[in-house]
Structures are given as C-alpha cells and as structure tokens.
Amino acid sequence: MQDNTEFQIFIGCTDHQTFEEVITEKELKRMMYKFFERNKTDFSMFSAKGGYLHKNGNFIIENTLCINIIAASEYDIFKLAKSLSMYMNQECSLIIKTSIKTAFTFPKNNMNTNNTFQKGVKYEIFIGLKDKDSYVEIFDINDFKNILTQICTQKQLSFSLISQLGGYKHNKGYTTETSLKIVIIGAQEDEIPILAQYLKKKINTDAVLITKTEIEY
Incomplete structure (x- = not known):
C-alpha cells in the first residue's frame, strides 16, 4: 500500500x-x-x-x-x-x-x-432493498431513487444516488441484493440518523450502514 x-x-x-x-x-x-x-x-x-x-x-x-x-x-x-x-x-x-x-x-x-479547498464532512448511507423477513426486494431501484430524490429535495440536501450490488450475512445464511449508496455533503449531523431510520422502516431492513468522512472539497 x-x-x-x-x-x-x-x-x-x-x-x-x-x-x-x-x-x-x-x-x-x-x-x-x-x-x-x-x-x-x-x-x-x-x-x-x-x-x-x-x-x-x-x-x-x-x-x-x-x-x-x-x-x-x-x-x-x-x-x-x-x-x-x-x-x-x-x-x-x-x-x-x-x-x-x-x-x-x-x-x-x-x-x-x-x-x-474547505474542510467538510461527507456522509454515505448504504441500504439494501430486500425485506428482512421475506428476503424479497419490495422496491424497484428507480422507484426508491424517486422517493429519496423527493426527500432530499424537501430537505434541500446536496446528494448523489448510486445503484450497486451488496451482500450481507444473516441468521439464515448470506444474501445478495440491489443496494443504494446515498452520498450527502454539508448536512447537519442530526439529519442523517433521522433519514436512515426512516429508510430502515420504509424497506423493513435489519440495518442501514452510515459512514462519516472528513473531507476537503
């Protein structure tokens, strides 16, 4: 390295x-x-x-x-x-x-x-689209992007949405799923857990991963 x-x-x-x-x-x-x-x-x-x-x-x-x-x-x-x-x-x-x-x-x-460059914070939210009980994707990725676009627009957050493939281990084995990465810059820190909790309930998933990175931009 x-x-x-x-x-x-x-x-x-x-x-x-x-x-x-x-x-x-x-x-x-x-x-x-x-x-x-x-x-x-x-x-x-x-x-x-x-x-x-x-x-x-x-x-x-x-x-x-x-x-x-x-x-x-x-x-x-x-x-x-x-x-x-x-x-x-x-x-x-x-x-x-x-x-x-x-x-x-x-x-x-x-x-x-x-x-x-100025110092700032970048938040990344990773969320899979499979229901935690049925392990079935209950949202089309484009429909979910539209939901997130509306939320970020209402909150006036600077954001990017990236579709990707993810996987996780659970008590019944291992599951791969379509996942979404939400990149947000310049938000208040208390806004991020609220957004993540809303998404967690919306999809009925076990967890939402949030990362916080200090950046220059």
Whole structure:
C-alpha cells in the first residue's frame, strides 16, 4: 500500500441558467473517455442522480457524472473541473480531495473550482432493498431513487444516488441484493440518523450502514 491522493469530480448535465440538459450522460462519458485516453490518465466514472440548492433559491435535480482520479496534480484537477464547468455552462463542479492508501487505482473525490479547498464532512448511507423477513426486494431501484430524490429535495440536501450490488450475512445464511449508496455533503449531523431510520422502516431492513468522512472539497 502507498499513500496517495484521490480526487472525485461531480459534474451535472444541466445548464445553470436555463436548467435544461445540455448533454446526455452517455455523450459526456464518451467525451471524457476520449480525453483520458489522450492524456493517459487512470480514471473511473459512474452515473448518478444529484441535486443542489441554486443561488436563485430553486432546488435543482439533474443527471450527474462522477469522475474518479488518483495520483493527479491539483493543478490538473482544477483545470479539468474548470473546463467542464465552462463547457456545461455551470457555476461550478464539485471536487473532493481525500488522502488515501492505494494498491490499485480506485478513486472517489470532488471539489469546487475556486482553487481552494474547505474542510467538510461527507456522509454515505448504504441500504439494501430486500425485506428482512421475506428476503424479497419490495422496491424497484428507480422507484426508491424517486422517493429519496423527493426527500432530499424537501430537505434541500446536496446528494448523489448510486445503484450497486451488496451482500450481507444473516441468521439464515448470506444474501445478495440491489443496494443504494446515498452520498450527502454539508448536512447537519442530526439529519442523517433521522433519514436512515426512516429508510430502515420504509424497506423493513435489519440495518442501514452510515459512514462519516472528513473531507476537503
């Protein structure tokens, strides 16, 4: 293992003035693939649904691309984030910088394009979609995303939703399930357990995993 720095850039697909989608996620991914191939950069990307409070008071929901990069310079990250913001006509792209230990290239970080980092806290909530009694998924992943989008919009939380596969051990064996990772930045700490408890009851699951990480963004 070696010490390294991980950057994660979050960029939305909507124009910050018209609030219309100016590029699809697939088009943005293709553009970024070509960019990283030219620059010989190690990266990974995933699509997410995100939301943020706009300066005009509206809460904006949009398709978002998360770009993970390890072992790049801060200058190159700022330059890339700024270029993306200008191309998409966005006020900013979110970047998180995290000190990590790596053996392989698996990044996860974000930040703002004002050339300075500020300290903050990132919460991640992991929840599976299987009922704890029947071990059957009672929610479609997209339906559950819609429920969470409504909750985060009402609370005006900056968030991203990521679909994934998870697994856990229980008293009847081992179960794999569709799971959802909810990434929230800038929330009050007492809001997170309340949200997790609500989701736990909604799905009737045994537990919800919450992680809290101090970050620079």
